[in-house]
């Protein structure tokens with residue numbers, strides 16, 4: 001059997017790393033890693049490969065940035081040639097970025113079975129490009145690997161038969177589990193003390209593409225920085241609109257950070273303010289309070305049993321949530337069911353031994 005495993009953007013790299021490792025551990029060498037090149041900066045891509053010890057991609061499509069249509073279309077055109085040249089038995093896609101959908105669609109139309117890792121997450125917010133990517137990918141993928149029971153239920157409600165759903169756990173948490181000890185040993189940036197700083201990340205189009213919305217969020221963050229130092233690794237999308245609005249002696253802007261330093265930073269922080277998806281999951285497992293600056297989440301389990309609260313992008317609510325965290329005892333770490341570090345092994349076992357049939 002031959003597998004093509006697709007990675008595209010920053011949040012994908014920690015999801016493919018343990019899958020690749022699990023394939024290799026079972027002696028399955030016929031796995032080609034395809035990097036679509038959606039993220040291409042050293043700090044958004046190469047450094048993750050180094051930190052996570054992922055081998056060089058076998059194939060790089062080099063698609064780069066562009067509008068949604070252009071980026072998605074370019075991936076499809078390039079990936080079609082790869083599929084035709086290599087004739088894989090399965091294409092494996094992860095997450096919800098444009099490349100996830102582009103590769104799933106390309107493979108499906110060539111009659112190649114598709115497995116989607118992290119299927120069934122739903123924010124029910126169609127203004128998020130990722131929600132469109134999730135819905136469309138799950139509609140056409142043959143095998144849907146889920147991270148939690150809520151996702152199973154979402155898929156069932158959409159009419160997906162049980163035979164296509166496999167509840168396996170969370171590959172992002174596999175990677176966290178492997179690397180957390182190393183990450184915690186890295187020195188913190190100069191002047192920061194464990195438990196006495198906050199971390200900020202922002203990149204959602206809904207928060208950073210409109211200057212007034214971003215200005216409001218950063219005004220509330222400056223309020224947080226009056227009380228505790230805030231470290232802010234700035235995503236390239238966000239960098240275009242960060243100016244005087246992020247000036248505060250206690251607000252420290254940095255370049256995007258690679259996996260290990262960022263994980264070490266988050267793990268020892270007092271709280272995280274974010275609009276990311278994956279960070280809501282990582283903070284749940286680390287027992288770090290997470291204030292999510294979005295009106296909804298596709299990962300509700302992190303609010304139900306984890307450390308996550310949703311506050312939208314209203315500056316008053318962000319400040320209040322941060323104040324509450326500073327007055328409360330730190331929460332306990334929590335591992336949702338099957339977030340045990342072995343999700344990738346279950347995925348690979350299913351693909352190699354259960355002989356799943358395409359739908």
Ligand code: UD1
Nearest residue numbers: 009010011038039040041044065066097098129130236237
């Ligand atoms: C993409 C994903 C999002 C994911 C995020 C993580 C989609 C629809 N969005 O959003 O789900 O959470 O990645 O970062 O797929 N840029 C660089 N260097 C890079 C990559 C991007 O400078 O290596 C800049 C470009 O100016 C680009 C902008 O960042 O236009 C946005 O990049 P893009 O890949 O379009 O989407 P993200 O906002 O990163």
